[in-house]
Amino acid sequence: MIPAEFNYEVADSVDHALSLLAGYGPEAKLLAGGHSLIPMMKLRFARPSALVDIGRIAALSYVEQDDGHIRIGAGTRHHDVHHSPLIEAGCPLLSFTAGLIGDPQVRHKGTIGGSVAHGDPASDLPTVLLALDAEFVLTGSGGATRVVPASDFFKGFFETAIGPEEILTEIRVPKLGASSGWSYLKFSRRAQDWAIVGVAAIVERSNGGIGSARVALTNMGATPLRASSVEQALAGAERDAIPAAAAMAPEGTSPTSDTNAGANYRRHLADVLVGRAVEEALGGP
Amino acid sequence: MGTRRVSLRVNGVPQEAEVEPRTLLVYFLREGLGLTGTKVGCDTSSCGSCTVLMDGESVKSCTLLAVQADGREVTTIEGVAEGGELHPLQRAFQENHGLQCGFCTPGMVMAALGYLQKNPTPSEESVRLALEGNLCRCTGYTNIVRSILAAAPAMNGHAAAEAGVPGG
Ligand SMILES: Cc1cc2nc3c(=O)[nH]c(=O)nc-3n(C[C@H](O)[C@H](O)[C@H](O)COP(=O)(O)OP(=O)(O)OC[C@H]3O[C@@H](n4cnc5c(N)ncnc54)[C@H](O)[C@@H]3O)c2cc1C
Ligand code: FES
Ligand code: FES
Numbered sequence: 074m075i076p077a078e079f080n081y082e083v084a085d086s087v088d089h090a091l092s093l094l095a096g097y098g099p100e101a102k103l104l105a106g107g108h109s110l111i112p113m114m115k116l117r118f119a120r121p122s123a124l125v126d127i128g129r130i131a132a133l134s135y136v137e138q139d140d141g142h143i144r145i146g147a148g149t150r151h152h153d154v155h156h157s158p159l160i161e162a163g164c165p166l167l168s169f170t171a172g173l174i175g176d177p178q179v180r181h182k183g184t185i186g187g188s189v190a191h192g193d194p195a196s197d198l199p200t201v202l203l204a205l206d207a208e209f210v211l212t213g214s215g216g217a218t219r220v221v222p223a224s225d226f227f228k229g230f231f232e233t234a235i236g237p238e239e240i241l242t243e244i245r246v247p248k249l250g251a252s253s254g255w256s257y258l259k260f261s262r263r264a265q266d267w268a269i270v271g272v273a274a275i276v277e278r279s280n281g282g283i284g285s286a287r288v289a290l291t292n293m294g295a296t297p298l299r300a301s302s303v304e305q306a307l308a309g310a311e312r313d314a315i316p317a318a319a320a321m322a323p324e325g326t327s328p329t330s331d332t333n334a335g336a337n338y339r340r341h342l343a344d345v346l347v348g349r350a351v352e353e354a355l356g357g358p
Numbered sequence: 359m360g361t362r363r364v365s366l367r368v369n370g371v372p373q374e375a376e377v378e379p380r381t382l383l384v385y386f387l388r389e390g391l392g393l394t395g396t397k398v399g400c401d402t403s404s405c406g407s408c409t410v411l412m413d414g415e416s417v418k419s420c421t422l423l424a425v426q427a428d429g430r431e432v433t434t435i436e437g438v439a440e441g442g443e444l445h446p447l448q449r450a451f452q453e454n455h456g457l458q459c460g461f462c463t464p465g466m467v468m469a470a471l472g473y474l475q476k477n478p479t480p481s482e483e484s485v486r487l488a489l490e491g492n493l494c495r496c497t498g499y500t501n502i503v504r505s506i507l508a509a510a511p512a513m514n515g516h517a518a519a520e521a522g523v524p525g526g
Contacts, residue, residue: 074401078359081379081425104426111421112403115382124379128426152415176491177469178406181415182422264490265404 076114080123087240090127091214097123099237104128105148105187108179133186133242136160143167145244147186151198152177154185163248166255166275170201173257176265186241189226192233192296195267199227200297201257202244204273204289210243211235218242227296252278256353258346259291262333268292269334270342272322274350282311286351293326293343301325303347312355319348364428368393369437377424384408386424387434395435395464399493406492409465409472410434416472418491435464438471446512447471447505456505458496466492470506478514482507 080097084090094101100122104110107128113119127133133148136157143163145154154160154171161168174180174188174197188198189209203223212218213236221234228234235241249255254276259268271291277284286307288300302325306318328339361376368391375390387393387410399407401420408420411433438445447467450456457463466489473488474480480488485506486499494502 075382075385076380078378078380080359081362081423083425107423107426108403108421111423114380115401126426176406177473177488178409178416178418178491179403181412181417 074115076111077117077120079114079121081126082123083126083129086130086132087127087212087242088216090125090130090240091212091238093123093125094240095214095238097125101125103190103240105184105190106150106182108175108183109187109191109193127240128184134184138163138248141247143246143248145185145246147184147189147241147243149185151175151180151183151185151188155180164205164246166201166205166249166257166273167198167246170197170257170273173197173259185244189244190233190235190241192227192229192231194227194230194294194296195292196297197257197259197268197271197291199223200271200289200291201273202246203227203297203299204275204287205246205249206287207247208245209234209241210245211239212242213239220245224299230295249275250277252284254278254354254356256350258350258353260342260346270328270339270346272343272346272350274347274354276307276351276354278355279309281357282309283307283314283351283355284309286354288322288347288351290322290326290343290347293323293328293339295327298326300343300347303351307351312352312357315348315351315355319344319351322347362425362428364425366427366429367431369433375424379423379425381424382420383410383422383424383427383432384419386427387419387432390424393434393436397461397464399461399465404493405462405465406469406489407462407465409468409492411468411472414472414475416469416491433468433471435467438467445471446515447474447509450505450509450512451502454505454508455501456497457502462492462494462496466494466502470509474506474510474513478510480507480510 102121104124104126133146135146151171259271268291273289275287290298302321322343323340328336330336365374397407399405403421
């Protein structure tokens with residue numbers, strides 16, 4: 074399968090990429106690792122008139138930290154997120170999950186920014202970043218930036234808050250503290266597969282019980298979703314409250330039925346996996 | 359639209375060519391350079407039979423544009439043997455029956471080579487995880503994993519010999 078014809082431009086900076094995008098108009102697309110876009114172009118689900126390659130902008134690939142945050146350049150590959158000592162120390166949930174994406178070859182090319190910008194509800198990192206209350210830095214013409222919290226970022230199926238002439242440049246993740254436990258459970262049938270359902274859980278432990286919990290779901294609707302009813306039921310609760318809270322996981326979701334699973338089975342999986350993920354995040358007996 | 363000039367090294371040899379931007383790396387290698395050792399299995403990024411190394415890292419060449427390889431160093435299965443001598447990893451596949459029909463083998467060898475070069479003393483589990491992106495319809499993987507585990511010490515000796523380390 075060969076993509077339809079397109080113009081190809083290499084951007085050497087974010088500014089350059091923005092001016093190329095503006096020049097080619099709304100039919101142009103950014104190319105990062107290409108591991109979502111190229112398969113779609115081969116199937117001709119996507120037919121951009123031009124690709125602006127941001128994959129060579131070295132300044133978009135970095136991991137840094139300040140007091141409370143890890144800051145990750147949008148062009149950082151899954152492989153590098155997975156192996157970053159800074160992320161491992163400050164936010165192990167994120168480095169762990171990056172290692173579950175696809176396979177080594179995919180992780181050598183795919184980027185965190187591409188995964189977030191693509192807006193596929195079956196992707197793993199968007200769910201984890203939603204649970205972590207991450208923020209996304211968008212850069213527009215003239216270098217103007219705006220910061221969008223994850224809760225306002227995912228708008229619909231393959232739809233995000235990124236404007237047509239904006240580039241996602243940085244992902245900011247609040248560090249997890251010593252009292253935070255975490256889990257990401259990805260249910261799939263075969264190695265390399267996408268999640269049929271995935272669950273991210275972060276638990277602030279307090280006196281052996283749950284102080285508060287953040288829970289987010291992969292592939293349970295058009296976007297990654299926070300399981301707010303579960304979070305409310307777990308706030309200040311003891312371990313034995315977990316099963317009843319997990320049973321609320323399907324509330325407010327709208328999973329699809331496809332060849333991998335029916336909607337009812339996905340709701341069942343959400344219940345079971347939320348229970349397991351919260352247990353794992355809480356840790357202990 | 360038109361074409362773009364790319365220059366890259368393939369198996370150590372500098373190559374320059376005019377390509378359409380939509381040319382996939384795997385077709386550039388197979389049809390442009392005649393390096394047909396790299397296979398197209400699924401053509402949908404799943405099977406890994408098109409795996410090559412780009413700057414030493416395994417990638418699926420059916421999911422990369424040739425223009426993305428501009429300026430890079432690409433290694434295909436044709437570049438693994440040296441001076442007509444099988445590489446220790448290739449020899450290990452032969453000795454351990456790591457292949458049956460052989461279609462997945464170039465991709466398996468390239469994925470394993472990229473992995474072993476960074477992880478010289480792997481466990482069986484880590485080898486299995488390293489092959490997550492490569493499918494084999496024949497062997498059931500057991501002998502592939504055995505081959506790769508057998509190759510690791512032989513490769514370490516090979517690398518040591520190349521670096522002139524005595525007794526390596
Ligand atoms: C075989 C296979 C298995 C996979 N398995 C998984 C999996 O298990 N879990 C998972 O989560 N993902 C999986 N993926 C997807 C993978 O994570 C992709 O790498 C990722 O979704 C897209 O990143 P990319 O850098 O390749 O983006 P690209 O494909 O280059 O771009 C994707 C989209 O985002 C836009 N874009 C890219 N970067 C930016 C930016 N900085 N600013 C604005 N827009 C941008 C592009 O224009 C395009 O529309 C898999 C992919 C493959 C091929
Ligand atoms: S042909 Fe490239 S992954 Fe199957
Ligand atoms: S040996 Fe036949 S596909 Fe692997």
